[in-house]
Structures are given as structure tokens and as C-alpha cells.
Amino acid sequence: MKIISNLVEAHIFRRKGGELELLAIKRTGGLSYPNLWQMVTGGIQDGEKAYITALREIKEETGLTPKRLWSLPNINSFYSSEDDCIFMIPVFAAEVDAEDTVTISFEHSEYKWIGKDEMIEILAWPGQKKSVEILHEYLSNENKIINLVEIKI
Secondary structure: OOOOOOOOEEEEEEEOOEEEEEEEEEOOOOOOOOEEOOOOEEEOOOOOOHHHHHHHHHHHHOOOOEEEEEEEEEEEOOOOEOEEEEEEEEEEEEEEOOOOOOOOOOOOOEEEEEOOOHHHHOOHHHHHHHHHHHHHHHHHHOOOOOOEEEEEE
């Protein structure tokens, strides 16, 4: 069995009216995991750094350009019986301006800006829900011991 790290997960958020809103995007029917709500995900290209993949996938899937990017202290993972591999997925958080316009790609049929509780409710995978909890904890200053690692973009 192999351990592979060729995917990324990126949670996009904005601050609007003093509230933290997360971007949820719904996968198009006919693709893998049809009609599943998720955050931005995507594959790392040969020679590409994971954070560059996150920025590229955010632009491709939402049309957004983050003003700040962080690495979350969480690695999502899953096992694929088809490949007999364990996938390790670095997790990122990206802040965009509240006025930025979302333009979803063909991979998604709709989007919505929502709060933490609704995001956790609609996500399918426990690791993704954990990432939302971690992001919210850090951004709401509930964790005052450690700051998120910001990536200079």
C-alpha cells in the first residue's frame, strides 16, 4: 500500500457584517460525488507546491483571488480501495474580500456563503468538518495560544 499526497483542500471565507462566512460549492451531477457540497478541492500537478495548487484551484473553481492564505494545522486523509492507497491532503484557508464575485466552474452547479454550523452540517466527510471547526476556532480567536501559519502570496 502507498501513501500519496497529490490533492489539496481549500476553505474560502470572507468577513461580512462582522460575521465569518464560508463558501460552499455543490458538485455538478454526472461527475464523481454528484450534488455533494464541498469546499475547493483539486489535484497537485507535477512539480507544483501544494499551496500553489490551492491558489490555482480556487481561481479555477470560483474565479476568486485570495488576499491571504494560511495552512491549517490539519491533514485530511482517506483510504481508496480502488488504488489501495492512503491519500494525505494538506488543508488551506483563504480569505477573500466580502465584495468579490464568485464565478463557479463547470465542476459545480451552485454556491452559497454560509456560517460554520451550516457548513459542518452539509459537508459529507468528517475530516472536512474538522477542518471547518479548526478554521473557525482560530479565526474567532478561541485559540489564543497559536496563530495559523500564513503563507505569503
